[in-house]
Amino acid sequence: xVKSVKPSSELLSGAKTPTQETLFTPRFYTTDFxxxxxxxxxxxxxxxxxxxxxxxxxxxxxxxxxxxxxxxxWDNIExxxxxxxxxxxERSCTSEFxxxxxxxxxxxxxxxxNPVLAEAFHFMARDEARHAGFLxxxxxxxxxxxxLGYLTKNRTYTFFPPEWIIYAVYxxxxxxxxxxxxxxxxxxxxxxxxxxxxxxxxxxxxQDENRHGDFFKALLESxxxxxxxxxxxxxxxxxxxxxxxxxxxxxxxxxxxxESIGLDAREYNxxxxxxxxxxxxxxxxxxxNTFHPQFFSRLEQCSExxxxxxxxxxxDRPRIVRFCQKLPLILSTVWHCLxxxxxxxxxxxxxRGTVY
Numbered sequence: 001x002v003k004s005v006k007p008s009s010e011l012l013s014g015a016k017t018p019t020q021e022t023l024f025t026p027r028f029y030t031t032d033f034x035x036x037x038x039x040x041x042x043x044x045x046x047x048x049x050x051x052x053x054x055x056x057x058x059x060x061x062x063x064x065x066x067x068x069x070x071x072x073x074w075d076n077i078e079x080x081x082x083x084x085x086x087x088x089x090e091r092s093c094t095s096e097f098x099x100x101x102x103x104x105x106x107x108x109x110x111x112x113x114n115p116v117l118a119e120a121f122h123f124m125a126r127d128e129a130r131h132a133g134f135l136x137x138x139x140x141x142x143x144x145x146x147x148l149g150y151l152t153k154n155r156t157y158t159f160f161p162p163e164w165i166i167y168a169v170y171x172x173x174x175x176x177x178x179x180x181x182x183x184x185x186x187x188x189x190x191x192x193x194x195x196x197x198x199x200x201x202x203x204x205x206x207q208d209e210n211r212h213g214d215f216f217k218a219l220l221e222s223x224x225x226x227x228x229x230x231x232x233x234x235x236x237x238x239x240x241x242x243x244x245x246x247x248x249x250x251x252x253x254x255x256x257x258x259e260s261i262g263l264d265a266r267e268y269n270x271x272x273x274x275x276x277x278x279x280x281x282x283x284x285x286x287x288x289n290t291f292h293p294q295f296f297s298r299l300e301q302c303s304e305x306x307x308x309x310x311x312x313x314x315x316d317r318p319r320i321v322r323f324c325q326k327l328p329l330i331l332s333t334v335w336h337c338l339x340x341x342x343x344x345x346x347x348x349x350x351x352r353g354t355v356y
Contacts, residue, residue: 028098028155033109035162041116044222048116051215055123063204064134069197074141077195084257085196086142091250093135093146099169100128101152120215127208138198166220167239170283171276173213175243178275180206186263193262217283227285233345236284241341244273244288245302252303253310270296281348292343298336305329305336 041048077085103125110118132148139145160168184202187194194200220226227236248269251258255265277290289295312325 028151028157029102029160029165029168030105030157031102031160031162031165033106036106036117036165037110037113039114039117039162039219039223041114041219041222044218045116047218048120048215048222051211051218052116052120052123054211055120055127055215058123058126060127060130060204060208064130064201066134066137067197069200070141074196078260080256081195081260082142084254084260086139086144088254088257089135089139089142090144090146093132093139094151095172096128096132096135097146097148097151099172100125100132102165102169103128117219124212124215127212131205131208134201135198138196141196163223163226163235164239166216166223166226167236168243170213170216170220171239171243171280173209173216174279175247175272175276176209177206177213178272178279179247180209182268182271182275183261183263187261190262195260199261213279220283227283233286236280237286237288237341237345240277240280240284240288241337243276244290245299245337245340247272248299248303249306252300252307266300269299273299278351281346281351284348286345287348287351288340289343289346295340295343298340301336302333305333 074082103121107118107121107125110121112118136145136148180202184199184206187199187202226232251265251269251272258265258268273296274290277287281287309326309329312322312329315322317325
């Protein structure tokens, strides 16, 4: 019997408690749909239509089919690896499903007002739903599944203005590409580490992420106010930093999972961030200096603070005591983030034309 995971569930199948909603779990978003509907995309409409044609072609429509390699019992996976892997599946499924809900609503709201964007969001919703469903079936192999209907109705929805949505989704898709392709290439050369067949699907999976990111890049470039002024330069630095901090914290939280497939969490995090930052230079006016000697040391200090905060949250001390213990760690994290933000950025204009 497959058990359905809800936020209030108890320990399931001896594996894990479901991930609680925190600052760093995947978010569910809503936005100003009218503002997006009225966006003038004419400056980059040919590029947007070209990517739309790729989305319409649906190159992966036959890819996400479970084969005979899934048809076995997975009880042989060591307990610690099993817990870490299920956490990876749950967070990834939640993230994909969040994207599906946002894109589906954008498509519905824009259908009769901006047909190009509406159709693109429809196809991107299709991809995200396919990913979420495939991940949920993987969870079922471990006698668990996410109650996606429950998540739809009960998850907190965060409002982001359209420009924030464009920045955040572009980076989410591009960092998703690098996360999956780096893991896929490593496991392709180390097949002995592939303890579950899902990993074989990551190459085509990440191509979906890449196409989505390319669409949001073209959408961003069609709106000059999102990249050609000083405010845009400050905002893109903020979103790059937010994405990199979140990635660092989640990777080190999930270090056991990466160890289980032979990846070093620190090296993996560093490579993903470098590659995502380089890719962002194609769309953003500035990028962060990820090679600055303090960049990763401060990111990792944020991660250490986060792990200590998690330990404090898990204690049975009174709430006021826990708050007092966490406050210096929170302030330390804010300070390190501010110091990273103030590192002189790199002018991306000088990097245009470089192929990564």
